Amino acid sequence: MTISKALEAAYLVGRLERLARSGVTVEGLNPAQWEALRYLARANRFSRTPAALADYVGSTRGTISQTLIALEQKGLAARRASARDGRSVELALTRRGEAVLKQDPLLHLAQDIALGTDDDPAKLVTTLQAILAATIARNEGRAFGVCHSCRHFRRNARPGASSPHHCGLLDEPLSEADSKDICQEQEAAA
Amino acid sequence: MTISKALEAAYLVGRLERLARSGVTVEGLNPAQWEALRYLARANRFSRTPAALADYVGSTRGTISQTLIALEQKGLAARRASARDGRSVELALTRRGEAVLKQDPLLHLAQDIALGTDDDPAKLVTTLQAILAATIARNEGRAFGVCHSCRHFRRNARPGASSPHHCGLLDEPLSEADSKDICQEQEAAA
DNA sequence: AATCTATAGTAGCGACTCGATATCATCAAG
DNA sequence: CTTGATGATATCGAGTCGCTACTATAGATT
Structure with missing residues (x-):
């Protein structure tokens, strides 16, 4: 009984995300690039590296490298050699990157969520966090919490x-x- | 205040879906093919057509056609000319298709949801449905309800x-x- | 110090996905 | 019987992403 409801919820999450993503080539950025921008806006200075980003989105470093090159060419993110580790690169959003984030297509979904949860979106957040924690644990990944x-x-x-x-x-x-x-x-x- | 929580929830949905999708080439099926299988398992006989499926997933008919060809070649779905409309095609899952659905990678997410909502996944379902309704309305799509x-x-x-x-x-x-x-x-x- | 191993990042290749366009068949309307 | 609309498919190409190989640096071991 419970499991069937959970399955129903899983279907809804999948469909919701797909719909939210459809027609999302706004500003000429693909979904991976949007996610990188979002991450850079919210990660602390110790976590703003290609490797951390790759871990966060569950992708590979090669893929992330391409994404970052694209963002740099568009003038939305900057890469700078790390002072601490000669192998490492420090990432940062540019002014333009911060501005572009205000056009994030995910803001539409956020509005839908605000509409759909009229009373307490906070409850949804805690629920989603718990689910995400389970998913991350299953994938043997890190939590990347606050x-x-x-x-x-x-x-x-x-x-x-x-x-x-x-x-x-x-x-x-x-x-x-x-x-x-x-x-x-x-x-x-x- | 409310909007920031909603945005947080939107981020979580996006990340959750991406993580759930990662490494999902199980059974040699890509995400679009899984989604088609799921739809065919749950759609009534009037809605089991390529066009309806395309509307449902928010994709184009050309793309859906490819997906269906792949599924047919794998012996998971069958296409049959419609008796009512000579242009139309009726879709159905094969036995093998039904069996493969039991390996649906979304079942993992469903388990995570069951874990993360321990008390009432039903509440999450209604919340998600409301959000989905808002998203669909914004996209000027059809609800595809039960x-x-x-x-x-x-x-x-x-x-x-x-x-x-x-x-x-x-x-x-x-x-x-x-x-x-x-x-x-x-x-x-x- | 010399070497060895692990790690950060990049480059390039290739498979795959998916949307756009064009085409064909069929239905509905005038 | 046209005309226009619709269902479906084939073809093409852009773009995405993972894999492998490679370079450079850091840290450990001897």
Whole structure:
């Protein structure tokens, strides 16, 4: 009984996503490129690398490389050699990239969700997070959660400083803005 | 406030679907082929045509034609000239097609949903349906709802008969099984 | 220091997907 | 019997993405 309802929900998710995606070549960006832009807008500075992005979207590095090249050519993202690791590349959105994100076709879906959940979209968010966690676990992937809910996050370790929080794993100070970002290393607090 | 939660939910839906889809070439079927199989398993006999399928998945007829050819070559679906309309083709799953559906990769997602909604997946289903309705309306598409909730559905118009129900639009008798199928013509009851 | 192994990223190839167009057959209307 | 609309298919091409191979760097081992 429960399983049939769950199956029905799975069908709906699949169909919803397909419909939301149809006709989505807005701004000349393909879905993978949109997803990369979204990620770059929300990932913290330690997670803005091609490898992290590849893990996040469940794709390969080769594919991500192509996506990033395309974004760079369009002037929406920038690649810069990392100072810490000579092999590594740091990614960032450009001004234009941030502007283009305001045209994100997913905003239409967000409106539909707002309409369809009139009372509490928050409930839907928690439900989806739980489902996503199960899916990620099955795929043996990382959660990529938000920094401030990580078990390595130490709130207000330096009171008064401009970066008052601290990441115990990376041993790095964190600003308030940092704490809201997506982090590759995130492990949910117990 | 509400809109930011809705946006968060939209992100989650997108990511969930992408993860669920990754590595999905099970049984040598691509996502479009899976979706066609699913549709054929759930659509009523008036809606099992290439054109209806194309409308349902929001694709073009040319693309659907290729998908169906592939499915036919694999022995999963059958095409038969329609008796009513010489231009039209009637689709059906084969035995093998029904068997293969039991390997549907979406079943994994269904399990994740069952895990993530432990208490009431039914609530999620109604929420998703409402969202989907909004999306379809925005795309100016048809709802493709279930037969028995259609305003043309007349329950038990012929009591005792093997096909006791009736469709006022097509003027056709309907069995109990028919009434649970997806119908292209469906219009939600007022 | 020298070497070895692992990792970050890129390049290029190739399979595949899918939409656009053109074509043909059939139906419905005048 | 035209004319226009519709269902379906074949063909073509753009684009997407994963795989393999390759280079460069980092870190570990001796």
